Amino acid sequence: MNQILENNLKIHLLKNLPHHQMSEQYLYSALPAGKLFRPKLAIACFEDHWGDSTSKLKDPTQPLSLLCSALEIHHAYTLVHDDLPCMDDDDFRRGKESTHKKFGEWQALLAGDGMMGISFQLIQPLNFETRRFFSWATGPRGLIFGQYMDLSQDAAQSFQNMLLIHQLKTARLIQTALVGGYLVNLDKMTKTEFKKAKELFRLGHALGLSFQLIDDLTELGDEKVGTHEMNINPWIHQKEQTITVLNKQLKIIKSRHQNSCLSREIELYLNKMSQKIKSSKRIIEGHLKSELPSLNL
Amino acid sequence: MNQILENNLKIHLLKNLPHHQMSEQYLYSALPAGKLFRPKLAIACFEDHWGDSTSKLKDPTQPLSLLCSALEIHHAYTLVHDDLPCMDDDDFRRGKESTHKKFGEWQALLAGDGMMGISFQLIQPLNFETRRFFSWATGPRGLIFGQYMDLSQDAAQSFQNMLLIHQLKTARLIQTALVGGYLVNLDKMTKTEFKKAKELFRLGHALGLSFQLIDDLTELGDEKVGTHEMNINPWIHQKEQTITVLNKQLKIIKSRHQNSCLSREIELYLNKMSQKIKSSKRIIEGHLKSELPSLNL
Numbered sequence: 001m002n003q004i005l006e007n008n009l010k011i012h013l014l015k016n017l018p019h020h021q022m023s024e025q026y027l028y029s030a031l032p033a034g035k036l037f038r039p040k041l042a043i044a045c046f047e048d049h050w051g052d053s054t055s056k057l058k059d060p061t062q063p064l065s066l067l068c069s070a071l072e073i074h075h076a077y078t079l080v081h082d083d084l085p086c087m088d089d090d091d092f093r094r095g096k097e098s099t100h101k102k103f104g105e106w107q108a109l110l111a112g113d114g115m116m117g118i119s120f121q122l123i124q125p126l127n128f129e130t131r132r133f134f135s136w137a138t139g140p141r142g143l144i145f146g147q148y149m150d151l152s153q154d155a156a157q158s159f160q161n162m163l164l165i166h167q168l169k170t171a172r173l174i175q176t177a178l179v180g181g182y183l184v185n186l187d188k189m190t191k192t193e194f195k196k197a198k199e200l201f202r203l204g205h206a207l208g209l210s211f212q213l214i215d216d217l218t219e220l221g222d223e224k225v226g227t228h229e230m231n232i233n234p235w236i237h238q239k240e241q242t243i244t245v246l247n248k249q250l251k252i253i254k255s256r257h258q259n260s261c262l263s264r265e266i267e268l269y270l271n272k273m274s275q276k277i278k279s280s281k282r283i284i285e286g287h288l289k290s291e292l293p294s295l296n297l
Numbered sequence: 298m299n300q301i302l303e304n305n306l307k308i309h310l311l312k313n314l315p316h317h318q319m320s321e322q323y324l325y326s327a328l329p330a331g332k333l334f335r336p337k338l339a340i341a342c343f344e345d346h347w348g349d350s351t352s353k354l355k356d357p358t359q360p361l362s363l364l365c366s367a368l369e370i371h372h373a374y375t376l377v378h379d380d381l382p383c384m385d386d387d388d389f390r391r392g393k394e395s396t397h398k399k400f401g402e403w404q405a406l407l408a409g410d411g412m413m414g415i416s417f418q419l420i421q422p423l424n425f426e427t428r429r430f431f432s433w434a435t436g437p438r439g440l441i442f443g444q445y446m447d448l449s450q451d452a453a454q455s456f457q458n459m460l461l462i463h464q465l466k467t468a469r470l471i472q473t474a475l476v477g478g479y480l481v482n483l484d485k486m487t488k489t490e491f492k493k494a495k496e497l498f499r500l501g502h503a504l505g506l507s508f509q510l511i512d513d514l515t516e517l518g519d520e521k522v523g524t525h526e527m528n529i530n531p532w533i534h535q536k537e538q539t540i541t542v543l544n545k546q547l548k549i550i551k552s553r554h555q556n557s558c559l560s561r562e563i564e565l566y567l568n569k570m571s572q573k574i575k576s577s578k579r580i581i582e583g584h585l586k587s588e589l590p591s592l593n594l
Contacts, residue, residue: 018438022445026437081410086402105383109406110445113378113413114437120417121432128421135418140323140411141315148319148407 001040005068006033008060012069016118025111026118029099030076037269038075038177039068041207044261045181045200063126063184070122071177074138077115078147078173080108087151129197130183137172146172159238163209163245171208178204178262199256206252207266213246214273214297220287221280235288243293250296270297298337302365303330305357309366313415322408323415326396327373334566335372335474336365338504341558342478342497360423360481367419368474371435374412375444375470377405384448426494427480434469443469456535460506460542468505475501475559496553503549504563510543511570511594517584518577532585540590547593567594 013030017023046053046064056062060069083090083098084105091101100108119138123131136142146168148154154161178200186193216233219225225233234242253266274297277284285292310327314320343350343361353359357366380387380395381402388398397405416435420428433439443465445451451458475497483490513530516522522530531539550563571594574581582589 016437018442020442020445022437022442022449081406084403084406086406106381106448107445109378109381109383110441110448113410114441116410116413117432117436117441121429121436124425124428124432131421132418135414135421139414139418140313140319144407144411144414145315145317145319148317148404151403151407152319 001043002033002036004057005036005039005072006031008057008065009033009069009072011060012066012122013073013118016121017114022107022110025099025103025107026114028102029080029108029111030073030115033072034075034094036072038071038173040265041174041177041262042068042071042181042184044265045178046185047261049182049196050185061125063130064181066122066125067130067180067184070119070134071173071180073115073122074119075173077112077119078143080112080115082147084108084112087147126184127186129186129189130180133179133183133197134176137176142168142172146170159234159241162232162234162238166209166212167205170212171205174208174211175201175204178207203253203256203262206249210246210249210253211269213242213249214270214277216242217284218273218276218280220284221276223283225287230287239288239290239293243295247296254296273297298340299330299333301354302333302336302369303328305354305362306330306366306369308357309363309419310370310415313418314411319404319407322396322400322404323411325399326377326405326408327370327412330369331372331391333365333369335368335470337562338471338474338559339364339368339478339481341562342475343482344558346479346493347482358422360427361478363419363422364427364477364481367416367431368470368477370412370419371416372470374409374416375440377409377412379444381405381409384444423481424483426483426486427477430476430480430494431473434473439465439469443467456531456538459529459531459535463506463509464502467509468502471505471508472498472501475504500550500553500559503546507543507546507550508566510539510546511567511574513539514581515570515573515577517581518573520580522584527584536585536587536590540592544593551593570594 009030013026014023017026043053043057043064046056053064056064057068059065079093080099082088083093084100090098092098096102098108099111103111120135123134126134138144146165149161149165150169154165179197182197182200189197213234217235219229219233220235230236250270256263274295277292277295277297281292306327307324310323311320314323340350340354340361343353350361353361354365356362376390377396379385380390381397387395389395393399395405396408400408417432420431423431435441443462446458446462447466451462476494479494479497486494510531514532516526517530517532527533547567553560571592574589574592574594578589
């Protein structure tokens, strides 16, 4: 699965990049792909509603293939811009130098712009519902609003604001994967389909929120956690509230879609994270200055 | 005309922005609108092929209205990112502080990202041909490639490279206005329509190139021109070649579309620029260290 997704990614990038050294920045930023979490969620959602996707994914011009690459490339653009000196100022990403560190600042800025552009180029053949959701969720009322709140003073103001940031910055793209993986094959939208999409939207919300809160917890598995990270990590300052929210979201996730492709994909992910947390239990407990809370992962 | 375009622009921005102080950066960057050159070209092109546009423009949900705002907002995003410290590092734009100077760097970066997002949100209801052209022309093989070449060493390497940059960075969005203003009302694309779109593409190329070369000339109308500007201004270093190219493009422009809405729009523009050049003739000649070349404006 990873192989075919990464292959499509490469095809879609090269098709939309100039034959010029500038392409380097793009390929460096998007490849090798990460966990491909979002494309895999989209595929699982597709298969739950429309059956096997193997033949679709083998054809890079199929709507599902285009959506998968668009999700991953869009995700990559947000990382490149997030890492810029004026944003989070991160020198490393996915075990290598961040794009601006490797190529320079304006090169990374333009590579980010260009990857956003490619993601929108890729989705143009998709149906209106998918495109509308994609552009809304990633736009200035969605993901970009989350980035803004994250960098402004809004995050520190309240636990609710922190949750809103996770909802916008993380959940919106996961919702795009879930809702998009369903919508992408839809002929027309009636009440039934709308209800279905809404359910997936809610599930994506729960998934995005818990994904990010679990991620925040695993970050405490490092011996060295930066001061800024410690300051904004909800597990340090609002542990009880965080456990309550996370367990509530996990309950929502587990109560839905039993024995579906999506639930298997989610289980795989939760197991992996559970392992990761267990293996660095002591370090996490050191940062928390208390026992690891009981999580229903 | 300007009033209705600016009104639509405001409606489209507010509809896609969060109710949050973050909206300020967007509204500051996009309003008051500039000359609205690109939307006006799109409208002229529309009217030449499909008749009066007044009723369409009065309805902000009409494809033409959406295209006009998308063109202007996309243009505004490129300016905000171009002005950033890591790019051209400009403190002023359209007679006021540039967005990053007024609001800060990451705020401007995100406002640029968000405006690109809005432009793509706006075009989603348009037909496939228009969307495809829009996303190709503004993407990493188009406008963004031009920005890259402009900032890299490529520009200084040859006169041909400088022309390529103008073609990508300036002409692509003008071509989007021309081709888009025609395509936006198209039912289906046959050979005839394709030929028509191709003609407009060529005209947009000529227009974008001359627009930028004329702009380069008027920049010499300032008493103080920065060293960098002097270094890259083609009128200083390749005057003869520049005159030849410009007059050739002007000839192409004038030979086509006599008595059309588009030719009137272009004439208005050329007259304005001609006045501007005449009024600062002496200063320009000072920079050129020779007489103002004969232009067929």
